[in-house]
Each structure stands twice: as C-alpha cells, then as structure tokens.
Amino acid sequence: MQNLLEACAITKHFGATVALDAVDFSARAGEIHALLGQNGAGKTTLMNILAGHLRPDLGTVTLDGVAIKTASPQTALRAGIAAVHQSPMLFEHLSAVENLALGGFVRRGLALNEVAERAGAMARSLSFPVQLPPKNLTGLSLAQRMRLEILRALSFQPRVLMLDEPTGLLAPGELSGFLDLLRALRNRGCAVVFITHKLAEAMAVADRITMLRAGRVVDQTSPPQTTIEQLAALMLGNAVELARPKKSHRRGAEVLRLEGLSLEVDGVALVDEVSLRLHAGEILAIAGVDGNGQRELAEILACSRRPTSGQILLHGQPAGARAMGQIAVVPQNRDQEGLIPGMELWENLLLSPALRRQMQTAGVQRRSAAIALCSVLLKRFSIRARSPRQKAADLSGGHRQRLMIARALASRPAVLVAHDLTRGLDVSAAAEVSRIVREFADQGGAAIMISTDLDEVFGLGDRIAVISRGRLFEVPTANLTIERVGLLMAGVGQHR
Amino acid sequence: MSPVISATVKPLAAMAVAIGLLAIGLAALGANPAVTLTALLSGAFGDWLAVADTLLKATPLVFTGLSVSLAFSGSIWNIGAEGQLLFGALAATACGIHLARWSHVAAISAVLGAGAIAGALAGALCGWLRTRFSVNEVISTIMLNFIALQAVSWAVHGPLMEPSHSYPISQKLPAAACMHWFFPPSRLNCGLLLAIGLAPACYFWLYRTNSGFELRAVGRNPRATAFFGIAAGPITVVAMALSGGLAGLGGAVQVCAITQRLFERFSPGWGYEAIAVALVARLNPLAVVPSALFFGALDNGAQVIQRTQGVSPVLVQAAQGLIIFVLLAFDTPILARGRSATLPHHKQPADA
DSSP: OOOSEEEEEEEEEETTEEEEEEEEEEEOTTEEEEEEOOTTSSHHHHHHHHTTSSOOSEEEEEETTEEOOSOOHHHHHHHTEEEEOSSOOOOTTSOHHHHHIIIIIHHTTOOHHHHHHHHHHHHHHTTOOOOOOSSOSTTOOHHHHHHHHHHHHHTTOOSEEEEESGGGGSOGGGHHHHHHHHHHHHHTTOEEEEEESOHHHHHHHOSEEEEEETTEEEEEEOGGGOOHHHHHHHHHOSGGGSOOOOTTOOOOSEEEEEEEEEEEETTEEEEEEEEEEEETTOEEEEEOOTTSSHHHHHHHHTTSSOOSEEEEEETTEEOOTTGGGGEEEEOSOIIIIIOOTTSBHHHHHTTSHHHHHHTEETTEEOHHHHHHHHHHHHHHTTOOOSOTTSBGGGSOHHHHHHHHHHHHHHTOOSEEEEESTTTTOOHHHHHHHHHHHHHHHHTTOEEEEEESOHHHHHHHOSEEEEEETTEEEEEOGGGOOHHHHHHHHTTOSOOO | OOHHHHHHHHHHHHHHHHHHHHHHHHHHTTOOHHHHHHHHHHHHHSSHHHHHHHHHHHHHHHHHHHHHHHHHHTTOOOOOHHHHHHHHHHHHHHHHTTOTTSOHHHHHHHHHHHHHHHHHHHHHHHHHHHHHHOOOHHHHHHHHHHHHHHHHHHHHHTTTBOTTOOSSBBOOOOGGGSOOOSSTTSOOOHHHHHHHHHHHHHHHHHHHBHHHHHHHHHHHOHHHHHHTTOOHHHHHHHHHHHHHHHHHHHHHHIIIIIISSOBTTOOSSHHHHHHHHHHHTTTOHHHHHHHHHHHHHHHHHHHHHHHHHOOOHHHHHHHHHHHHHHHHHHHSTTTTTTOOTTSOOOOOOTTO
C-alpha cells in the first residue's frame, strides 16, 4: 500500500535531551496506525512535528510524496493533516458551535447555524454523540471536550487524523464506541494515527503498530504478529531487569494509612478506593501512566484537595489539618506547581505550610532565619546557587528539583510524597536525589514515590504498587516481574 | 545589572525619554521647549509655595499609588482606586459634618476612619465578587468607579447639599474635623506625613508578613499556592480591602485637609493616575512616594505653563502616559535582551 504521510529520519532535541532520534514513521490511507510508547518516549513530539507545531532539527515530512517545507499548523491543516491534542485545546469562553466554527467549517464560509447542522450531521454519520451547549464550555466533561475537539479536527476533512492519547479521558463504557469511531474513519479512507500507551486498545483496533522508546523506533509490527506481553516488554525495555527492590529494609511502626480514599469529579472516580499502609523506613513506589489518578492522590496528600470519601491516618490517628503538615509533598510539575520561578529561593521554601508556620512570629516572617535555613539547605543538598536571594528561575532544572526536595525534608516530615522525583534529571542528578530519599527512609522516614519511570520504581521502591484508572494494586514482591507491572500499568489483568 | 539598579534606572530613563518626547511635542506646537520646560520646573519647584503645592498634589497620589501597588503585587488588577477614593471622600464628608462638637483628634480620627472603611468595603466587594463568582475585578472596579461618581453627585445634590441649596456642594466640615494648616498661606498638613508613613507600612506588610507573602505568591503562581494549601480567596478579599482602604483614606484626607467639603468632580483622576504612579514605582510601596512626587510635580507644573506659556496641560498628561509606554518598551524581551524576570517562564517540553 502507498504511504500517504511519510516522516523520514526525524530528529528533535530539546536542549540536551534527545526527544526523537532518526525516527521513521508513515501513515497510509484506510489504516489505523497505533503509535505506542511510555510517557516521554517521544510520541507527542512526533505528532507535534507532523502537525506542524514543532520543526524537526533533521528529517523530512512528505505528504503524497511532496515535502512539507514550512512547518506550521496552518500548512499542515491545509495539506490535510489534523491533530487532536491530549488535553483539549478549546476556547473556554466560546460556545461549542463557535469552537467548531473556528475549525474547518468557517474556512468554507458557513454561518453558525449551518456549522451546528453540519457538525450534527457529521457526528450522526459517525454515530458519535456530541453535546453542543449553547453558552460557554463550563461544565462540559473532559470526555465531551475531547469529542468536541475531535469533531473540530474532522471539520477540516483531514486525510490524516492524529489523536494523542484520546482514550485517557474516556469513561470505561465509552471506549468501545470510541474505537468504533476510529474504525469508521478508517473505512472512509482516512489515515488514522492513534497515539496511546494502552496496549490492549492498540491490539484491538490497530492495523499497524509502531513502538517508540526513548525517542527511537524499537519495533514496527501488527497485531496478528505480536502479543500484549511482547509489546509490554518492548515498551518498558530491559534496563529495569537490573535493579530490584532491596528486601532487607528495616521496617518500623506504621506511619501512614489510607483507608478507602476516593475522589469523584463529574461522576468519574479519579481516585477509586485507594487503601494502603506505610511503615517507617519504607519506600513505596507507585507506578502508573500519567492521568490515572496519581496527581489527584498527590493533591489529596498535599491537603490541597479534599477526598470525596475515605480517610487518612497518621500514626494511627485520623489526620487533621495540622497533622497533615507532617506529610511533605514534592509536586510533579516543578515550575507550574512546585516553585515560583520569579521569587527568591528562601521565599520558595516558605511555600511549604510547615516551614511557613515555623518561620514566623505572629504573622511576621522571620526573614533572616528563613534565609539562614535556605543557606544551610543549599549546602546540605549541594544546590548550585550563589545565594538564597537568587531567583528560583536562575537554577537549572536539576537544582530546582533538589530545592523542592530540600524544602520537603526541611520540615522533618513523617511522610515524604514525591511525584516524578527524577523527571527531567540526568542520570547522576537522578541518582543523587534518589540517594537523598533513600537516606530519609533509612533514618526512619516513610516515602511514597509516584512515578511513570520504571527504572525509578524498581530502583527505589521497597514495595511496588501500580495505579490504573484511579485504583491502586499492590504487586506482591513474590511475583514481581516487569511484565506484570507493565500489564497492570497498561490496564490489563486488574483484579483486586 | 543588579535588580536594584535596574529597578531605579529604568523608571528614571523612562522619565527622561518621556520628557524628551514632551520637548519634541512642544517644539512641534511652536512653543520653545527650553523655556516651557523651565517654566514647568519652576512652576513645580520655583519657590516654597510651589514646592508646597507639588507636595499637596502628590499626597492623594501616594495614597492611591500605594493602593494600586498593593493590589497589583498580587496580580489583582484594581482599577477602582478612583471609585474607592470617592467613596472614602463621601463617607468622610457625611461623617465629618456631624462632628462639630467632637474634640479635634477624635473628629479627625472618625473622619479618616470612615473614609478608610468606605474604601475598604468597596474594594472588598470587588475582591469577594472575584472570589465567589469569578467576576473579573477589572470590570467590577471600573463599574464601581462610575457608581461612586454618581453617588457623589447624588449626595451633593441631595442629602449633603449645603444649607442654602444653591450650589451642588456639600456643607463645609466643622473646624474640629478639619486638619490644621501648618504654614499658611500654604495648605501643608498632616496628610502628607500620614501618606509617607503608610509607604513603609505597606512595604512591611507585602514583604515581611506571611499574608503579604501569600498575596505575592498567589499573584505569581496560583497553581503552586493552591497545591501548598494557600487559599486565593481570603487573601484576595483582604488585599482588595486594604487597597480600597488606602484609596478611601486618601479621599478622606483630601476632604478634611484641603477641600473641607465634597463636590462633583472631586477627583481629577487620582485613581487612574495612580496606576501610572504604581507602575513607575515598579509596585514597590517605598518607591511610590518619589514616583507620586514626580507625577505631582508634573501636574503642578502643567497648570503653571498653561497660565504663563499658554501650553495646554493635556500635553503634560500625554507625557505622563508616554512614561508608561517607554517603561513597557524597556521591559520587552528585545530591549531587555530576553532576560527579563517579569516574563512568564517558558514551559519545558513536558513530554520530551
């Protein structure tokens, strides 16, 4: 079959990180091509390059044998390449129909009511239910937003439609209908590129499968020739085979217990009956693909979100607001949630509620004490900074990460929760922060590491659990294999 | 360049550029720039009465400038200092005219308190609307400016109208509620001292207390503060109340120290000029005082050159506007060579 879209030897760097390394990829008309890989494998970067959002450092993209020279979303769309992004990119304050009108309909000069009609007709012909609220999008669920974005992409009548993790936001019952939509599009002759990390979905619907790992294509195959187990092993790589949890850790008294913790939003359980026990000296690693409730779990533990049900016990006592100060959380997103880049280092320390309470007298900051503490922490955690008065933005990513960990540990918490502890760090920096956490546990602390990186999970966790669709499954050390963790992460074989 | 130096140099350079542009404008209109600018300068600082007048013109700008810089420091865009000042003046007048038999200190305190409270309520209302109903504070504060304007107009035509009912002005405040003029014929009074004293207080609150820290942190990164359990709502309401209170106090001071009564067009736009004052001061409360003095001097000098040189004061107002443009230009990445800390940080490719 003729390739419709062809990408040749695409290479893309972000600073020192290689996001894509000489990647070849193609899409054919009337085919669903699943692009698989872990978080950070380069799937989204590849899509962004194909959709014209990013320019590759090297390599060419051709459509129908003609090279697409100037990369921009407009040229890509005009050529017939449309993308649906992982988090819907919609205009919050416009109506659904207006959002659609900003897609391909308006290019053909349609009035708003015609847009609504066309969109409705298109949705019906694909048996694809879409809600079109008349005012703005407030109250529209994420799954509905995703549908709206898909419909808008379709309005360009694309020849190639790329969808980035579109099923992550769907409720379990909506999945089969969605896969039918992909099949319907394929049968109309559209080239569908389906980006996912859920192996079962790819196996169910794809004609071809390309597997990315760390920016390289590691396999090209098709469902009849492979199995979910083989794919899982491919996706995760074999590096993790080396490191295994140390079983000889000293286990102290129970520090933290979660009982039936749930968080429901719009009827979807983002965190679903999570229960766990954590003892002093222990590191529990929670593996999982992003968007399966880790963020919400971290937010609940950080006390910035209230669970719908369930309770948190610290040292056997239900934890009140004050006791929650003993749980220090390192958030996932350094610059958006963890730090205030425009503020000074010592001020960033005071974001921690526990430190803010310590470093004040009657509401007045003990400024010199805070600056002194910051100096001590800079030294103790070898954070490369000129002074505590420097802005956080001036530190490199690794050192900003250390600052967050230093802040979390400075208040001497009973429990440390770190989300994506080593994200974006190079090997030595990652090893350094891992060592800090290990030390914390060895000195009687209890830690929860939430991570998508199995190297980190296997390297650091004394116990390993997997979170998938908001549910937590502890993997008994006895049958702890990479395949088993991989399958659980991919949402296969979940039994309580 | 160290941050302190760049924070000082940029506004000064902006002022210089703006005055240069003003000179070009004067020349284009056929006036002699050197003569006119000299007249402007001597109008503002020529003799001790001119200096006193400049100080008096700067006083309300210090109050409103502090008001704006406080709110803006938390990324709360309070455009309503004008309205809050008017509410303050209205409340101060309504309260002051009944205090003829009070002692001087008590009456002044009551008048100033009434003004501050009225402004604080107007500010807090907008803060609460933003917190509770996500009403954009820019819109609510601007709208409240018009309401305040109409409220003053209604009051001086109605309940507060002077006893003879022939002029749309309020009754004169009793002597007990009026501030003492130190060196007549100048109207120098305690108001300026109060304003200057409040600047370090505002600075202390913003940069030395937990709640001031929370306000600045929420303004810079609401997602991070939400993650660490700092609720944006209460601090927004508190900041707007403080901001409104400062502007209201400025209105009250103006009533009991200078005008001694309320009338329509009470404010020439101090609340709006305050935005320029605060921006030139880089939202630093301590820098608001010199910034307000600069703008007060321009205002004062502009009136003088209108009388003596026949140059419209509008030209000076235009120059004041230009300062902001020049400042903004200094902050653009090209001129700041891409190292401006005020720009939002570029997101790292999360899925790289």
